[in-house]
Amino acid sequence: xxxxxxxxxxxxxxxxxxxxxxxxxxxxxxxxxxxxxxxxxxxxxxxxxxxxxxxxxxxxxxxxxxxxxxxxxxxxxxxxxxxxxxxxxxxxxxxxxxxxxxxxxxxxxxxxxxxxxxxxxxxxxxxxxxxxxxxxxxxxxxxxxxxxxxxxxxxxxxxxxxxxxxxxxxxxxxxxxxxxxxxxxxxxxxxxxxxxxxxxxxxxxxxxxxxxxxxxxxxxxxxxxxxxxxxxxxxxxxxxxxxxxxxxxxxxxxxxxxxxxxxxxxxxxxxxxxxxxxxxxxxxxxxxxxxxxxxxxxxxxxxxxxxxxxxxxxxxxxxxxxxxxxxxxxxxxxxxxxxxxxxxxxxxxxxxxxxxxxxxxxxxxxxxxxxxxxxxxxxxxxxxxxxxxxxxxxxxxxxxxxxxxxxxxxxxxxxxxxxxxxxxxxxxxxxxxxxxxxxxxxxxxxxxxxxxxxxxxxxxxxxxxxxxxxxxxxxxxxxxxxxxxxxxxxxxxxxxxxxxxxxxxxxxxxxxxxxxxxxxxxxxxxxxxxxxxxxxxxxxxxxxxxxxxxxxxxxxxxxxxxxxxxxxxxxxxxxxxxxxxxxxxxxxxxxxxxxxxxxxxxxxxxxxxxxxxxxxxxxxxxxxxxxxxxxxxxxxxxxxxxxxxxxxxxxxxxxxxxxxxxxxxxxxxxxxxxxxxxxxxxxxxxxxxxxxxxxxxxxxxxxxxxxxxxxxxxxxxxxxxxxxxxxxxxxxxxxxxxxxxxxxxxxxxxxxxxxxxxxxxxxxxxxxxxxxxxxxxxxxxxxxxxxxxxxxxxxxxxxxxxxxxx
Ligand code: ADP
Ligand code: ZN
Ligand code: ZN
Numbered sequence: 001x002x003x004x005x006x007x008x009x010x011x012x013x014x015x016x017x018x019x020x021x022x023x024x025x026x027x028x029x030x031x032x033x034x035x036x037x038x039x040x041x042x043x044x045x046x047x048x049x050x051x052x053x054x055x056x057x058x059x060x061x062x063x064x065x066x067x068x069x070x071x072x073x074x075x076x077x078x079x080x081x082x083x084x085x086x087x088x089x090x091x092x093x094x095x096x097x098x099x100x101x102x103x104x105x106x107x108x109x110x111x112x113x114x115x116x117x118x119x120x121x122x123x124x125x126x127x128x129x130x131x132x133x134x135x136x137x138x139x140x141x142x143x144x145x146x147x148x149x150x151x152x153x154x155x156x157x158x159x160x161x162x163x164x165x166x167x168x169x170x171x172x173x174x175x176x177x178x179x180x181x182x183x184x185x186x187x188x189x190x191x192x193x194x195x196x197x198x199x200x201x202x203x204x205x206x207x208x209x210x211x212x213x214x215x216x217x218x219x220x221x222x223x224x225x226x227x228x229x230x231x232x233x234x235x236x237x238x239x240x241x242x243x244x245x246x247x248x249x250x251x252x253x254x255x256x257x258x259x260x261x262x263x264x265x266x267x268x269x270x271x272x273x274x275x276x277x278x279x280x281x282x283x284x285x286x287x288x289x290x291x292x293x294x295x296x297x298x299x300x301x302x303x304x305x306x307x308x309x310x311x312x313x314x315x316x317x318x319x320x321x322x323x324x325x326x327x328x329x330x331x332x333x334x335x336x337x338x339x340x341x342x343x344x345x346x347x348x349x350x351x352x353x354x355x356x357x358x359x360x361x362x363x364x365x366x367x368x369x370x371x372x373x374x375x376x377x378x379x380x381x382x383x384x385x386x387x388x389x390x391x392x393x394x395x396x397x398x399x400x401x402x403x404x405x406x407x408x409x410x411x412x413x414x415x416x417x418x419x420x421x422x423x424x425x426x427x428x429x430x431x432x433x434x435x436x437x438x439x440x441x442x443x444x445x446x447x448x449x450x451x452x453x454x455x456x457x458x459x460x461x462x463x464x465x466x467x468x469x470x471x472x473x474x475x476x477x478x479x480x481x482x483x484x485x486x487x488x489x490x491x492x493x494x495x496x497x498x499x500x501x502x503x504x505x506x507x508x509x510x511x512x513x514x515x516x517x518x519x520x521x522x523x524x525x526x527x528x529x530x531x532x533x534x535x536x537x538x539x540x541x542x543x544x545x546x547x548x549x550x551x552x553x554x555x556x557x558x559x560x561x562x563x564x565x566x567x568x569x570x571x572x573x574x575x576x577x578x579x580x581x582x583x584x585x586x587x588x589x590x591x592x593x594x595x596x597x598x599x600x601x602x603x604x605x606x607x608x609x610x611x612x613x614x615x616x617x618x619x620x621x622x623x624x625x626x627x628x629x630x631x632x633x634x635x636x637x638x639x640x641x642x643x644x645x646x647x648x649x650x651x652x653x654x655x656x657x658x659x660x661x662x663x664x665x666x667x668x669x670x671x672x673x674x675x676x677x678x679x680x681x682x683x684x685x686x687x688x689x690x691x692x693x694x695x696x697x698x699x700x701x702x703x704x705x706x707x708x709x710x711x712x713x714x715x716x717x718x719x720x721x722x723x724x725x726x727x728x729x730x731x732x733x734x735x736x737x738x739x740x741x742x743x744x745x746x747x748x749x750x751x752x753x754x755x756x757x758x759x760x761x762x763x764x765x766x767x768x769x770x771x772x773x774x775x776x777x778x779x780x781x782x783x784x785x786x787x788x789x790x791x792x793x794x795x796x797x798x799x800x801x802x803x804x805x806x
Pocket of ligand 1 (some may be wrong): 268302455
């Protein structure tokens with residue numbers, strides 16, 4: 001009796017959210033596991049397509065079942081827990097189940113890669129492999145063309161390490177192989193072999209000594225022998241010929257930390273507040289409690305130390321640990337701290353890795369070779385078994401929300417996984433999201449505060465510069481006199497300065513002073529941004545590019561001037577005001593290349609520069625002892641955005657960046673330039689009083705019927721044809737309206753604030769609600785309708801709890 005399996009096929013549609021049952025051939029049935037990717041025939045034409053095995057079917061199934069054509073890899077990429085998670089995720093985010101499964105696995109294996117069979121010549125001959133598969137299959141494997149007997153033999157060989165399957169879209173995708181030397185010199189044969197060596201063959205005598213002292217089970221890399229033991233290549237070759245050692249290629253995982261020296265460190269003695277937080281977490285680990293714990297700790301309070309020791313505890317209990325950090329603060333600094341504590345037990349997943357590196361890290365995780373995973377948002381799906389703790393650092397960060405389907409929030413996924421694993425979720429932040437902090441009030445989360453910095457130093461003093469009063473007293477629109485004065489003071493004392501330019505919702509656009517004309521993108525309705533590096537105006541939505549205008553296109557006036565500020569412009573201005581200052585600029589342009597981020601920060605850490613000038617990306621995680629001044633050049637831009645979280649984001653950003661100052665012995669100071677000195681977000685950021693801000697903001701959210709008092713769902717509709725877009729929007733409205741009570745608030749359809757993007761018109765409907773049992777089904781209906789609309793060119797998306805309203 002062959003085994004039967006339920007398979008979710010790779011066709012993103014509602015119909016395929018329900019798995020189809022297939023039958024396995026006896027030959028390969030044992031290689032199929034839950035989480036395996038398989039090729040199955042689909043539809044009337046029996047087109048072979050990919051799918052994920054989601055369960056084994058043990059009960060009788062009536063009717064003819066189609067056969068699974070092949071198993072893509074004998075080692076599944078996902079495990080049972082994640083397969084079941086995908087079900088929940090699809091429902092929660094109104095997306096297709098296969099989209100969720102695809103979102104979980106690393107990129108490399110998703111694309112249509114060529115696969116080939118790599119032969120381990122130590123264990124099997126090429127002839128044997130060619131005999132089974134034929135040359136075509138060895139270089140370009142199509143498992144679906146193999147017979148089941150062939151598949152079975154191949155899988156067998158893979159398990160015995162005789163062959164392996166490699167991906168070959170690009171070099172990075174391949175496993176990295178290195179030559180390894182296995183000594184064959186033992187106490188028994190040592191004397192015999194030495195006697196054979198001519199007495200003047202000193203090189204050989206040296207080598208045999210070296211080989212004798214190497215653990216035969218561990219072996220040594222050829223490179224090490226050549227470079228560090230200074231063994232000659234020919235000496236080594238003849239040693240292999242003489243049978244003193246055997247050489248083979250072994251797989252070496254690509255090490256994202258290669259080259260960076262790893263200092264190991266040990267736990268610090270926790271202070272009283274840290275200890276309280278740690279105790280709370282440890283109790284949850286020991287008692288297998290999954291109630292989330294919110295740690296509200298000021299910047300520099302040593303939350304990371306609490307995380308690390310909590311991870312240690314979980315590992316000590318034989319469990320694994322997942323640490324999520326925002327992509328932006330997944331700096332080498334942070335990774336190093338974790339690696340220093342846990343060494344090779346750590347895998348890292350983030351977008352800075354090459355696909356090959358990610359693939360390798362993923363396999364180390366699924367093979368249970370690591371205990372700790374550190375990563376950004378999507379690492380929340382890391383296939384760790386036996387989870388003992390999940391930690392989300394900077395839990396308020398909006399980067400935890402995925403903006404494309406499936407639109408999940410990593411925090412929700414973490415809480416769900418933790419519940420299944422009966423382990424705690426620790427949420428840490430100096431400025432928790434209102435959602436999380438309010439759940440503490442309602443008893444849903446446990447709570448602990450760390451109010452003092454770990455070094456017992458005070459938080460930096462924050463001063464506000466009212467730009468309305470200082471306009472014109474400085475040297476240009478970005479630098480007030482007090483700002484310049486403070487910077488110069490630090491330079492004299494050989495201290496360092498961090499300057500932040502808030503680029504959120506901001507662009508440096510061109511406006512005519514004579515007629516007010518603003519240069520906009522011809523495709524989209526947004527203003528073009530000036531880029532000094534390429535001397536061009538660029539649209540950030542569609543990529544349109546044109547030269548910087550010398551005169552106004554509308555009236556011909558040459559009084560055309562640049563509004564707003566880019567980091568490049570500020571860098572120039574800085575050079576004019578303080579020519580002697582050495583400046584490092586950090587923004588998307590200077591950090592695009594791999595490793596650039598790390599290099600720039602290292603330079604700053606080495607005092608190769610006095611000023612670090614950057615965008616929001618410098619607000620988090622930096623820990624430089626000699627930074628005594630943090631300047632925020634423009635605090636206001638985020639406040640102008642039509643976003644319910646505008647104040648919250650501004651408060652968070654200012655608090656974060658202020659936290660970069662005075663982290664060591666020297667006292668820190670922060671200067672914030674603003675046109676809105678009386679705004680509560682700015683005033684409370686000045687006091688660094690999160691709790692006060694929380695209460696004020698909660699009050700306003702309550703008045704506005706916003707989260708966390710109300711849930712939100714956003715439906716976006718787009719089409720090239722504006723009428724179609726609007727018509728579809730009303731259709732969706734008509735689906736929803738009858739299904740919700742009068743307590744729900746429906747806003748829209750309205751044109752998005754940037755309504756025309758990439759030649760398309762965008763409309764949106766925002767639903768605010770508290771308890772609407774009918775809404776879930778209404779949204780499923782919207783999803784269903786969106787499938788049909790899709791065929792006619794209208795795109796409809798559903799975003800549960802959107803983080804962005806632009
Ligand atoms: P946070 O993540 O809360 O902003 P960090 O974990 O970066 O804070 O800690 C800030 C600094 O304090 C770091 O340099 C860290 O090494 C140090 N630190 C943390 N805990 C202790 C402790 N218990 N004793 C001494 N120094 C500590
Ligand atoms: Zn455009
Ligand atoms: Zn003009």
